[in-house]
Amino acid sequence: xxxxxxxxxxxxxxxxxxxxxxxxxxxxxxxxxxxxxxxxxxxxxxxxxxxxxxxxxxxxxxxxxxxxxxxxxxxxxxxxxxxxxxxxxxxxxxxxxxxxxxxxxxxx
Amino acid sequence: xxxxxxxxxxxxxxxxxxxxxxxxxxxxxxxxxxxxxxxxxxxxxxxxxxxxxxxxxxxxxxxxxxxxxxxxxxxxxxxxxxxxxxxxxxxxxxxxxxxxxxxxxxxxxxxxxxxxxxxxxxxxxxxxxxxxxxxxxxxxxxxxxxxxxxxxxxxxxxxxxxxxxxxxxxxxxxxxxxx
Numbered sequence: 460x461x462x463x464x465x466x467x468x469x470x471x472x473x474x475x476x477x478x479x480x481x482x483x484x485x486x487x488x489x490x491x492x493x494x495x496x497x498x499x500x501x502x503x504x505x506x507x508x509x510x511x512x513x514x515x516x517x518x519x520x521x522x523x524x525x526x527x528x529x530x531x532x533x534x535x536x537x538x539x540x541x542x543x544x545x546x547x548x549x550x551x552x553x554x555x556x557x558x559x560x561x562x563x564x565x566x567x
Numbered sequence: 568x569x570x571x572x573x574x575x576x577x578x579x580x581x582x583x584x585x586x587x588x589x590x591x592x593x594x595x596x597x598x599x600x601x602x603x604x605x606x607x608x609x610x611x612x613x614x615x616x617x618x619x620x621x622x623x624x625x626x627x628x629x630x631x632x633x634x635x636x637x638x639x640x641x642x643x644x645x646x647x648x649x650x651x652x653x654x655x656x657x658x659x660x661x662x663x664x665x666x667x668x669x670x671x672x673x674x675x676x677x678x679x680x681x682x683x684x685x686x687x688x689x690x691x692x693x694x695x696x697x698x699x700x701x702x703x704x705x706x707x708x709x710x711x712x713x714x715x716x717x718x719x720x721x722x723x724x725x726x727x728x729x730x731x732x733x734x735x736x737x738x739x740x741x742x743x744x745x746x
Contacts, residue, residue: 460571466582466622470685475586475619477681479593479612485674486597494647498596498609501640505616515700516623520693522700523708526625527716530709533635534720538727540640544647545734551651 472513479506493547493557497540504536582622589615602648610641627702 465471479502486499508529515525551557569575592615595608613636620629698704709717 461568462571462576462579464569464575465579465586469690472619472623473685474682475589477678477685478590479616480681481674481678482590482593482597484677485670488670488673489597492602494602494644494651495597495605498602498605498644501609501636502593502596502612505613505636509616509619512620512623512625512628516625518690518693520695521697521708522624523698523705526628526700526705527709527713529620529628530631530705531716531720533631534724537635537640538724540643541727541731542734544643545731547647548650548735549737557651 469513469517472509472516476506476509476513479503479509491558491560493543493550493559493562496559497543497547501536501540504532508532578622581618585615585618585622587615588612589619603645606641606644606648609644610637613637613641624700625705627705 483499483502483506486502487496490496490499511525511528511532515522515528519525547557550562554562556562569579571577571580589612592608592610592612596605596612597608599605599608613632617629617632617637620626620632
């Protein structure tokens, strides 16, 4: 019995990253609560990070660049999650709902 | 192709398992009705992503993924779910035209397009590596080449903490027990 060596080809990682990006985009459009949208956004960021790490492993002449970039993406994502969640809590205080369609005060 | 019962074959099997974990977690995170289950799916997905980073020769980034995403971001989202107390999403009713099959089609289209693009491009491997990408080298480049970005991201994190505190505190002092 034999099995292809999946972990050694760039295209596999790119396809995984594309799949995470597609699922995250689908969730971002499909979800109706703000927290669900935030979760889908984290999936999109994970897809982008996997892309960077795959290129770092297979194509980059300096194999630290992708790791540094992924660490920065993690830091930005943590800051973004903290800010977005406090905004969501403030929205919930004012509107008693976190449904994206209920937060429509400016709609005429 | 490698034989199944060798080190490479077994690591390939584990890789398939990790990828399935990632995709399954992502599907749970986007599809479950209750937000707590969605956060759990997100944590499962990030554990799988950490395994993928391990296969990409960087155990440090895998560790950071577990620490920051699974340990911090998911727990923060759980706290927000607890504080905001959302009802389970009712799928029927007021949904835009994007909410149904159109969003699914858009996701499939993006996935297919990106995969086709990745498959058709002729990637050129590097002729030489300047270092081995170990943790020592990552630390050295963080503190030499990328020290400016390193300092900037610490300022961004500090501002994010202060901003989150200000935003989440505001309603509490102003309105008190308004309901």
